[in-house]
Amino acid sequence: MRTELKRPRGTQDLLAPESLRVERFRRLAFDTARHYGFDPIETPAFEQSAVFLKVGESTDVVQHERYAFTDAGGVELTLRPEGTAAVARAYVENGLYNAPQPVRLFYWAPMFRRERPQALRYRQHTQFGAELFGVEDASADAEIMLLSTAVVIRAGLSHPVIRANSLGCSLCRPAYRSALVQYYEGFRGQLCQDCERRLDQNPLRLLDCKVDQAVREGSPDLSLFWCPECRRHFERVIELVGATGRLIERDPHLVRGFDYYTRTVFEVGHPELGNGTALFGGGRYDGLVELLDGPKVPGVGFGMGSERLLAALGTRLSASSQPSSYVAYLPGFQGQAWIVAESLRVRGLPCQTDLLQRSLKAQLRDASRRVQYVLIVGGEEWAEGKLTVKNLESGAQHVVSADPDDVAQVLVHEGALGL
RNA sequence: GUGGAUGUAGCUCAGUCGGUUAGAGCACCAGGUUGUGGCCCUGGGGGUCGGGGGUUCGAGUCCCCUCAUUCACCCCA
Numbered sequence: 393m394r395t396e397l398k399r400p401r402g403t404q405d406l407l408a409p410e411s412l413r414v415e416r417f418r419r420l421a422f423d424t425a426r427h428y429g430f431d432p433i434e435t436p437a438f439e440q441s442a443v444f445l446k447v448g449e450s451t452d453v454v455q456h457e458r459y460a461f462t463d464a465g466g467v468e469l470t471l472r473p474e475g476t477a478a479v480a481r482a483y484v485e486n487g488l489y490n491a492p493q494p495v496r497l498f499y500w501a502p503m504f505r506r507e508r509p510q511a512l513r514y515r516q517h518t519q520f521g522a523e524l525f526g527v528e529d530a531s532a533d534a535e536i537m538l539l540s541t542a543v544v545i546r547a548g549l550s551h552p553v554i555r556a557n558s559l560g561c562s563l564c565r566p567a568y569r570s571a572l573v574q575y576y577e578g579f580r581g582q583l584c585q586d587c588e589r590r591l592d593q594n595p596l597r598l599l600d601c602k603v604d605q606a607v608r609e610g611s612p613d614l615s616l617f618w619c620p621e622c623r624r625h626f627e628r629v630i631e632l633v634g635a636t637g638r639l640i641e642r643d644p645h646l647v648r649g650f651d652y653y654t655r656t657v658f659e660v661g662h663p664e665l666g667n668g669t670a671l672f673g674g675g676r677y678d679g680l681v682e683l684l685d686g687p688k689v690p691g692v693g694f695g696m697g698s699e700r701l702l703a704a705l706g707t708r709l710s711a712s713s714q715p716s717s718y719v720a721y722l723p724g725f726q727g728q729a730w731i732v733a734e735s736l737r738v739r740g741l742p743c744q745t746d747l748l749q750r751s752l753k754a755q756l757r758d759a760s761r762r763v764q765y766v767l768i769v770g771g772e773e774w775a776e777g778k779l780t781v782k783n784l785e786s787g788a789q790h791v792v793s794a795d796p797d798d799v800a801q802v803l804v805h806e807g808a809l810g811l
Numbered sequence: 812g813u814g815g816a817u818g819u820a821g822c823u824c825a826g827u828c829g830g831u832u833a834g835a836g837c838a839c840c841a842g843g844u845u846g847u848g849g850c851c852c853u854g855g856g857g858g859u860c861g862g863g864g865g866u867u868c869g870a871g872u873c874c875c876c877u878c879a880u881u882c883a884c885c886c887c888a
Contacts, residue, residue, distance in 0.1 A: 451887095452886050452887080456812080457887090474887095474888090508886095648887090649886065669887085697887090722845095722846060751841090752847060753846090753847065754840085754848090755848085757849080761849095770846080771846060780847090787849090789847085
């Protein structure tokens with residue numbers, strides 16, 4: 393078949409068994425978040441463009457990579473490129489600052505960014521994320537780190553290492569920023585092309601350049617500029633997380649892409665994904681709610697890309713399979729098979745049956761590719777109120793009562809019958 | 812946005828120097844066995860060789876453009 397109707401660039405069709413792994417991970421993430429007291433939140437796939445524009449003035453994600461459109465009513469809308477701004481908007485709009493604090497929210501949602509696709513980078517990807525509002529104390533940062541790592545640990549990655557840093561607050565960051573700019577100005581003209589641009593547009597990004605590392609070595613240390621409160625906050629985060637046995641270390645060069653981060657930022661990577669590709673990351677955003685017309689409420693959160701996480705997990709998280717059954721029939725017995733199949737399903741047992749009026753041989757071939765147990769309906773057994781149960785893996789088969797309750801019981805306890 | 816690689820069946824790939832009707836394996840369907848899957852045998856369906864243009868008597872093959880995939884950079888999940 394030839395068609396021009398292909399999926400848009402950078403998107404993907406997810407088929408079994410991959411789609412089953414995703415669903416399994418989604419449930420695991422959902423469970424874990426609930427375990428920490430977080431409630432699910434769903435926000436629209438698109439927002440007024442202003443929501444993202446306000447929040448990410450200088451970031452590539454909202455500056456160059458937005459899927460934006462004007463609807464028939466003239467409203468400027470943008471497909472959600474990231475979760476935090478949307479959730480913060482919902483926090484304000486729904487008056488959650490009047491709810492008992494802290495407010496703990498999590499989401500599982502598609503994100504849209506018009507980037508050039510490459511390994512594990514898509515124009516539509518899925519993020520599991522959580523946001524915690526209303527706590528300025530370092531324990532909130534620590535709880536977010538615990539939740540995010542708990543998810544990957546439960547999924548099968550044993551010892552994630554959190555790399556963390558503090559970007560300081562509105563009191564101490566400006567001083568550092570100008571010291572950094574002043575230092576790098578001395579190397580103007582000797583830097584890589586990207587760094588020349590960073591120097592003007594986003595100086596903090598100079599810190600994670602992979603080329604000009606020698607220049608970076610002599611750059612001023614961010615931690616020397618932290619105000620006492622920021623210092624105490626960061627040390628407390630390290631202490632609280634470390635106390636639980638999680639691995640956390642300071643990465644003095646870690647900065648992150650969104651403007652709204654204050655103080656804590658963190659990332660977790662994975663060796664199998666290459667050095668630059670973060671599994672997930674997050675941080676604190678104490679000014680964000682206010683920026684979105686809300687009261688002065690602090691917040692902290694993370695976002696985790698499910699595609700990257702599933703890739704890092706590899707076979708550690710496999711598609712769950714539960715034994716299933718298939719009702720095959722002899723010519724003329726499709727009606728009876730139909731009823732047997734449904735009687736099993738209403739008893740909670742997975743079951744399918746042939747819809748194509750195929751030969752028994754074809755049905756068995758089909759069944760052997762799909763399920764572990766096949767029931768054969770028809771002929772002499774059926775006349776005696778019986779049917780055949782066959783285990784397609786072992787080849788063993790028995791004739792049993794065709795009463796639906798009996799059949800269900802046999803399937804549940806088939807091990808005991810030596811099938 | 813920048814740079815590289817690759818596009819032939821559902822999948823993985825052959826296809827010689829430009830030459831007849833484009834092949835294989837796997838997968839799918841049917842039959843061999845009108846009551847038994849997997850192994851085996853036989854047969855079948857499925858391709859405008861990514862698309863467009865050009866060179867040529869003749870293009871899957873050579874040239875140009877384009878689209879897509881993929882990898883890296885930027886950035887990010």
